Amino acid sequence: MDAIKKKMQAMKLEKDNALDRALLCEQQARDANLRAEKAEEEARALQKKIQTIENDLDQTQEQLGQVMAKLEEKEKALQNVSTITASLPNLTHTTTAHCSRSGTSAAQVLTYIFSHTSHARFQKSYD
Numbered sequence: 001m002d003a004i005k006k007k008m009q010a011m012k013l014e015k016d017n018a019l020d021r022a023l024l025c026e027q028q029a030r031d032a033n034l035r036a037e038k039a040e041e042e043a044r045a046l047q048k049k050i051q052t053i054e055n056d057l058d059q060t061q062e063q064l065g066q067v068m069a070k071l072e073e074k075e076k077a078l079q080n081v082s083t084i085t086a087s088l089p090n091l092t093h094t095t096t097a098h099c100s101r102s103g104t105s106a107a108q109v110l111t112y113i114f115s116h117t118s119h120a121r122f123q124k125s126y127d
Contacts (some may be wrong), residue, residue, distance in 0.1 A: 095113070099105065
């Protein structure tokens with residue numbers, strides 16, 4: 001009889017230990033599930049952040065393209081102005097020579113030349 005009581009006590013102790021281990025495992029499972037949920041939330045937040053950054057990148061690249069196009073236009077205008085500026089000394093010399101031969105005023109000749117040639121190109125570069 002004592003052997004049966006000892007055996008029952010041992011089985012009860014084994015059962016209690018098993019229940020304690022089961023409770024511990026359940027708590028560890030709940031903790032692991034909470035950590036997994038937090039990790040998923042962080043992953044979703046990071047995904048949103050990535051999407052926002054990609055959108056910002058797209059907008060910035062589009063703006064860069066627009067700015068580069070404007071820069072090219074301005075460089076062309078600068079080239080036109082440089083060409084006109086470079087031709088001014090020659091134009092002045094030619095105009096002076098023409099004025100002395102024909103008796104026309106320099107202002108009249110320059111007005112005619114600019115209205116028909118260089119000035120028209122210069123004006124187009126700023127339109």
